[in-house]
Amino acid sequence: MVAVGVSACGSSSGSGGATAVKFQLNFVPYGGDAPIYLAVERGYYRDEGLDVTILPGKTGVETISAVANGQVDFGTAPDSQVISAAGQGATVVSVGNRFAAPAVGVIVDSRLQVNGLADLAGKRILSSSPVYAELLKSSMRAAGVDPGSVELVTVNGPALLSTYAGGEGEGLVTSVPFALPVVSPQRESDVVSLVDYGVTIPEFSFIANPAFVDSKAETGRKFLSATYRGMDAAMRDPQAAIDALMAAVPGIDEQAAMGQMLAYGQAQCSSGTNGKTVAYQDLDAWKSGYTQMMEIGAAEAGVDISRLVTNEFQDATSTSCPTSWSK
Structure with a gap:
């Protein structure tokens, strides 16, 4: 199931006994989200026993808050905003890389x-x-x-x-x-x-509430596995991903969406993630980015990056960096 613009709370089990999962985007759906919609269309979440509801966001800050407050299970947001929110007390953890390269x-x-x-x-x-x-x-x-x-x-x-x-x-x-x-x-x-x-802050990641990760780690692994499977499929067949996005969210500009997806795809990996799976997060880049944000007054002191970022789920996919995205 895909719900766009629906904010009703889900139950612990979805249709057909599948585990209900709510995933909030950082903005209204755009080209970079196409692989997620492809994962839904091809049944990758269903294969993992998940009934995923996709919720549009307004801002990354709003999505981080929804994850921290337990309103949704997973979200995606700019890493700069994840770092800033953590310094302000938001309880989230980055569970997997989305776009590792600064952009x-x-x-x-x-x-x-x-x-x-x-x-x-x-x-x-x-x-x-x-x-x-x-x-x-x-x-x-x-x-x-x-x-x-x-x-x-x-x-x-x-x-x-x-x-x-x-x-x-x-x-x-x-x-x-x-x-x-x-x-x-x-x-x-x-x-x-x-x-x-010299800007080193990674671009985007997938986030969850630490309590959710601790209690439902297997659900987290299944969600990320299906999501990365969708990203891999989109890399191999970009048009299929854009078609899935446009079917779920009518009115999107196809040319712009394709450009966004391919450009973000090229930011999927960085020098610090090459040789690792695409889920892997470069802690050194996060730490360097955090230092830069403190220097410009955009982050508070005292954020423990080793607790904010986890590589517990780096084996949720076998696809490794570097990847190759092209139309």
């Missing part, structure tokens, strides 16, 4: 011929994320560029991409795999990756 960057109008952060001086850069805005400032300082030379303009999250695509500002700082496929058809753009300036 934050500045998307800029191609006509400006921007080749690096120094070329951003005098430009208006849009942002909907305080963390991303601070990471940009930190990267500029590291590059010897005055952050004050850039005008950062805060835009409400849902309007960020349409505002930039419509011609406002000269660029935006955001998650590049999510945004670039959406804005490029309307406004040809280039990318300045903040990874080139």
